[in-house]
Structure formats: C-alpha cells, structure tokens
Amino acid sequence: MDFTGAHILSINQFERSDIERIFEVADAMEPYALRRKATRVLEGAILGNMFFEPSTRTRVSFGAAFNLLGGEVRETTGFQNSAITKGESLYDTARVLSGYSDVICMRHPEEGSVSEFAAASRVPVLNGGDGSNEHPSQALLDLYTIRQELKDRNRGIDGLRIAMIGDLKHGRTVHSLCKLLCLFQNVQVTLVSPPELAMPEDIVEKLREAGHDVTVSEELTHSITHVDIAYSTRIQEERFKSKEEADLYRGRFRLNQAIYTQFCEPNTVIMHPLPRDSRADANELDNDLNQNPNLAIFRQADNGVLVRMALFALVLNVADQVDKYAHPVTWYSGR
C-alpha cells in the first residue's frame, strides 16, 4: 500500500510487505525512543488525539510517539458534552476537527465509527480502537514484539510456535493477532481456553486456510511445553453479563514461575496485551514472573511507541527524513 496520506483503520488493509515496511521504520525509531537522539522532523505538525472514550495508556502512547517525532498534540477525552449530543453528524465532526490538525488518532466506543469519521476527514486518521472492532496498532505492536523477542535466537514469525491463553472469545487483541499471522507461514497456534470462551470459529478457519497448524486445548501446562510465545489474556469482566459469570473463568489458567520452570522451554517468551489482572483471584501472570527476563509484557508496551512512531512517520511521509532533523539529547536518561 501507499502509506502517504492513508488512513490506518484495520489490519485487513495490510499485506505482508506493508507489515515489513512498518517494522523496518519502527526499527529506525528505536534510537529516538531510547533517547539516544531526538528529532524535529514533525516540528510544527499537530496530532488531534481524539479519544471519545477514555484511555490513559493508548492515548498517552500515541501522544508520546508524536512528541518523539517533534510534533505537538491537541487532545480530547470523553464526549459527554460534545456537539454530538446536539445532533451533529460524525461527518460534520470529522470535517471540523480535521481542520485543526495534520493527522488524527481516534478512539470511539462504536464499531465502525472511526471508518465513518475517516471517510469525511481531510487528514489521515489512525484507528485507536472502535469498540470491540479494531485496534490495529495493538495488533502491530504484538507482532513486532514477537519479531523482536525471537530475533536474538534466529527465529522469526515464519515458523512461529505460539500458545494463546485465556478469554479468546472476547479478546480483540488475539483476534487481530491471528489475522496478522495469516500473512506469514508455517505457524503453530495452540488455543487454550474454556470451551465457552473459545476463539471464534471464523478466525480458526482463517488460520487453517493460511496453512497454519491449529490445536485447541483446555489445559495450560501441556500447551506451553513447546512454544516460542505464551500469550496470556485477561478475563474481560466488563464483557460478561455479571461479575459472577466472569468469576467462573477467572484464574483458570494461571502462569507462574514454578509452572514456567517445570513446563516451558528455556527462553519461552511471555506476552500479555495488558492490563494484567493482578488481583488474588485472577493473577493470570503471577508477580513472581516479574524477574523473569522472558516476561516481555512491558517491552510490548514500549514497542507500542515504536510502532506508532512508524505509523505517523509513514502516513505523513517523513520516514526517510527523521534522521536528517536529528539533534542530540541533552538530558539524563536511564534507558
């Protein structure tokens, strides 16, 4: 695809070469994210960070990514007082707001709303999550993390062995990750969940059509013995009818250091889309894993900044100019 001026709305719009281009640019962003240097390439540009549904980390991650490229951020959170309550169409909102910025990141509680907004926007729109529909930058950062974690051991996404664990029914991130994996080859996917929270059948079908090897299981320990990645997810209480129903499943597939040591291959990478539920009755990934160097969950979050920088740089067509506008970092950084 031609990224310049494009909207980034769904992982369905990417081919494998697009993913590889995004990751190549993300790699080039690392010295900036690590504060080895800074850049002014987007000096004077404005991101409209329009979160019509609150979100601290995704919002701050997008905003920080834009700042790291030298740009400014204008923001909104929530829309209880917005013009939408006065009968304004999403078309009008988009026409107006797109006059205030060079690129918009938008989160909205309704499925499809971000695409509708993008159709009327005069600047590129990045989907920051539209309900339970799409959250493409999250899927990209997951895949980027897999690539980065396996790099040192000369393995890649082709030939990947991954277990996905937990609430696979409601987990938007694992759905998207599966779709992205369909662009790659020879992946072994083990899906570990209670039958009631199984991965939707159409996604399993897509994986099989892509030639991948899919195993379904209700048992954790045997499923994580021969994988590169153990990808755990949170029981999304807010998607259940009641707390009681969620409680039936909470804590079912706990991974802790003892289980890891006993069952996993050395260096099996542990991932999670965050937030992880650390309450005693959930404890999906035990705190005793915090010292395990293969716990990649915070590197995932860090990689989100790289991937979002890459998306901004590509959409605004400055990927090749970032270094030209570099300047030294003057301040202390412990990174």
Added chain:
Amino acid sequence: MDFTGAHILSINQFERSDIERIFEVADAMEPYALRRKATRVLEGAILGNMFFEPSTRTRVSFGAAFNLLGGEVRETTGFQNSAITKGESLYDTARVLSGYSDVICMRHPEEGSVSEFAAASRVPVLNGGDGSNEHPSQALLDLYTIRQELKDRNRGIDGLRIAMIGDLKHGRTVHSLCKLLCLFQNVQVTLVSPPELAMPEDIVEKLREAGHDVTVSEELTHSITHVDIAYSTRIQEERFKSKEEADLYRGRFRLNQAIYTQFCEPNTVIMHPLPRDSRADANELDNDLNQNPNLAIFRQADNGVLVRMALFALVLNVADQVDKYAHPVTWYSGR
C-alpha cells in the same frame, strides 16, 4: 486600539480599523494554517487554555492556533474539583493562573466572569465564551468568512445582503454578528424566525441606527432570493424550558439543495455557526448540500484558526515577526 497586551473580551471594544487589522493579520496566517510553512515565532510561549466549561472544538481550535505559531498549550477542562469550590475568588484564581502562562484563553459558564478574571490577570485574556454573553472570536470568524467568500466576486461587507435564519432570540453568534455589521455600511439584513424566536429589539434598533436596511420575516424561501449570505442557526434546545417547546420550532426553516436551486441566486453562500443539528426532525441544512461548493460551514471552522492565530499574534505583538521565524514543512499535507 493598541492590541499589544490587551484583553479580547467583547466585540464592543473594536472599531472598524481594528477589525480590518485583525483580518489583515489573519490573511497572513493562511500559509501556516495550510502547512505551506511553519513558524517558531512563539517558541517557548505558553497558552493557558482554561475551559471551565467543556468545549471540544473551540478549545482545540484555540490550542491548535497557538501551536501553529510555535507555542505550547497547558489546558484545563471543567471545574468540578477546582479551588473555586473551596471558596477561592475569581480574583485569586486569575492571579495564580496568570503566573503559569503568557496568554490565557478562558471559557466560563457565567456571564461577565471572563472580564472579572481578566481584570485580575497579569497576562492578556481572550474570551472563549462566557455563558450566553460574549464569544468574540466566533463573531470575528463569521465576519472574516463573509469577507473571504465574497472576495472572489468583488463584493465586500459594505453593501452586504444577508439573511439570518432560525433561533435569532437565543443565538449568541447572530447577535454578535449584527453588532459587528454596525461598523460597516449599507447592509441589508433579513431576519427570518418564528415571532417567538425573533432577534432582540435592541439589536434590530442598533442595525437601523447604523443605517442598515432590516426586514423581518417568518418565511424562508422569499427571504433568500436576493442575498449574498444565508446564515442558518440551530434551535438551541438547551435554552428552552423543555424539549417539547423546542420541538415546536425545530425543522421550521429547512434549507436543502432543491430549495437552494429554486430560490437562491447562484453562488449564494450558506453559513452556520455549527454544530448543525442533522437529526431527521431538525435538519436545518440538509446533507444534500454537502456537495454544494457554496456551503461555507467548514471553511468557517477553518477560518476560526486563522482569526485566533491573528488575535494571539496581535496581543503578543508578534504579527510582524511570524515570517522571520518561518521554517519549511517537512511532512505530507493534503490541504
């Protein structure tokens, strides 16, 4: 007036030459708003964007205007937790907050509050709307839009023919626009509303005292046959005692493409202060006008950025230095 260090509180403080100066500076801001170049003229300056009443678009428009001049923005929205609830006077709030920035834009739900705040502020204050009282930058962007739209056809504000349509009783923007028009000559104003929502008598009187030709009507189609501008407004449901009362008037003066084609002169410009109510029972300006090149409603919103840049540049006395600090734009812009 001398703009340097001045508060911008009310359109009543302007003479015609002041308006012309603001518009001249707004014209010079266009290359920056269109991202043909960027400027660092306010690099290091801070706008305190103090919205004690939420507003996405006015707040973001002011903030973006300041960013486009190279400045930084610190913001607040709402005041449910502010010191005001602990008995702090507006005087104290102003003394404190004005120590944090170089200029303040303030919105506040109470009439007169922004002027009271400005009296105690140590930096210039721009009124971003104080209740139903004043919103001077909105009135300026309306008038600027009229000037810009008519420029190509060698017409101007002197000699203007304008119809104002809808809720003329509650519409703060049309009140202010009428007052500004009193600074110009030979304007023909047609006021179209139900009698219960008529333009306040004192404003009609002011227009007549300025020598303008005022016609009052309850009928849309005949009122828009010979005008340069058809300025439609929203039935402001929130100002009525009940939704039912507002419903009596909603949708009374709908303008759509068929009516436009049948009754208007070619190139009649359509304006609206936004948000327009696009719900089926309101539909003040039908969506089928969206393809009409004379629908100027989004250019109005865009012009708001130019006018606000001009106000900042004048009040901070950098209007003549903007170009001196210009630098090239590196990124993609579809504008």
Added chain:
Amino acid sequence: MDFTGAHILSINQFERSDIERIFEVADAMEPYALRRKATRVLEGAILGNMFFEPSTRTRVSFGAAFNLLGGEVRETTGFQNSAITKGESLYDTARVLSGYSDVICMRHPEEGSVSEFAAASRVPVLNGGDGSNEHPSQALLDLYTIRQELKDRNRGIDGLRIAMIGDLKHGRTVHSLCKLLCLFQNVQVTLVSPPELAMPEDIVEKLREAGHDVTVSEELTHSITHVDIAYSTRIQEERFKSKEEADLYRGRFRLNQAIYTQFCEPNTVIMHPLPRDSRADANELDNDLNQNPNLAIFRQADNGVLVRMALFALVLNVADQVDKYAHPVTWYSGR
C-alpha cells in the same frame, strides 16, 4: 544527595545542602520564568503529568515548568476509567507509563502510592501529592518564598520568626514546612490555632529537637507582632466530619489590613498555601490586603514554577546547560 535520575518523593530525603542547591538552581530559572529569555534544553523530552486525582493549579504549574525548559507534556486527570479498575497493580502501571516519558510527576489520592509507583518506574518520579502524606514541591516553594521575601532586608531562614495560623492539624503544607525548618537554625515558631486543630505533637517535638523556639497560642493579634512571616492556612472543610464542624472554626483568625497595620511590624510578609477561602464567613486573609505589597501569596504560586523547573533540571541533570540552549523571547510580556 545526587539529584541525577533521583525520585523526589519526600522532604525527608533532603539535607540542608540539597535545599540550597535546589534554591540556587531556582534562582537561575528566574529569567526564563520572567520571559527575559527562553531555553530549548529539554527539547524532545516528555513529562508524564499523571494526576490520578484532579488538580488544576499544581498540574498546570508542573506542566508549565517543563514547557519553560523546552519540553513536552503528556497528561492524565482522574482514573475512573483506568486500568487500575481492571485489577492492574501500581507496579504494572508504573512499568508501562514510565515507557512513555523521561520523567513523571504523579498525584494520587492514596498515601504512599507515589513511592510505590516510583519503585517500579524506569524514569524519575516527582511526588505531586499523595493524599495527606507528602507534597514536597509545595514545601520547597514555601521555604523558597520565605528566603526570597527576606533577602531584600538582609534576613534569612536562619533566625527566622514565623507565625503559622489556622488549621495546623490538617494542613499538610505547614507540617512539611516545619520539617524543612528543622534543617535551619534559631527559628522562632508561633503556632496559632484552636486547641482542637493544633499542630501534631511529633512535629512540635521535631522543631524543639532542632533547637527552635516554639510558642503555642490561641490568639492571633499578639502572635503576629514580632514575626517576619505570618503564614495563614485554610480551614480544610473537606477533612472535617461535617460542614457544621468546620464552621465552628471558620473565620476564627481573620487577618485584614486594619489588624495588620495595628499589630504587625512594617513589612511583615503574609503567606498562604492557597486557595484562600474568600467567602464572607471565612475570609482568612481579607481582600483589603490585596494592595499590601507584603502579601506574598501570588509570589508563592509564581515561585512554584521556579522550584519545579529546578527539580526537573536537577533530576534530568541539565541545570548547568539551561543557558547554553537559551534563545531570545520574541513576544510581548508584561512581567
């Protein structure tokens, strides 16, 4: 202490030499705060201004201080929708958020939370207030103000005569100020409050252990006759069981110009942590003091910016480079 990369969590971590270093750097920030020049020393750096409890003035003050050093600010206010409600530990929140910025300022309603957050953070954390526990930058700005106000009359913190007045039980700021004063010599402290709102005994003890002269009184006028500083505080209604109980004490120790003239030495400095309660039944510091040049309450707020700039500069180790990255201010400033 070595400031580089350090967390600033509590005034207990400072020795006298640390305070003096902070104040020395704060002095050097004055030309920037007064807009005589601007600096780019933190250009490209990001402050995560994480206010998990709303606060307009402290939040904006920290943000403005960072902007004045050339840095960018990403913010959050409140946490009703945050991951914490999904069972995320403060450890995880800290690991994630510290990946988005170079330094974090954090306010949180729970005592000790900021320290817990800091322990997991990968970047320096400044405590912006954790419940009724610590708010170190407020204590520093109070002490800095005392130093600045007395400078012109060749007096200093050693040998200071100060009266603290009002709700000394709940006032976090006076507690912290007393602790800081223990680092200095020969201070005379008069504590004026109703017995029910007296300064906690352990703090009185600390002052006496430091060799200071402590007087306890229930009477205002005789307590302010021979002091350099009259430090008034607000009856913190929100800390009482009921408004009625707070009303018992409200307005008990009013200071106005007549009392000042009759009882105080000329040039006695009036301070208050703000907000002052200006409602008729409270009126701790009467509005007729607003013209008194010794009313230092707004200079206190201004000094907060200097002290916070100093903390950022020290923690990020750029205190000695601020001038190297200076550039001229182009815009009007009435300061």
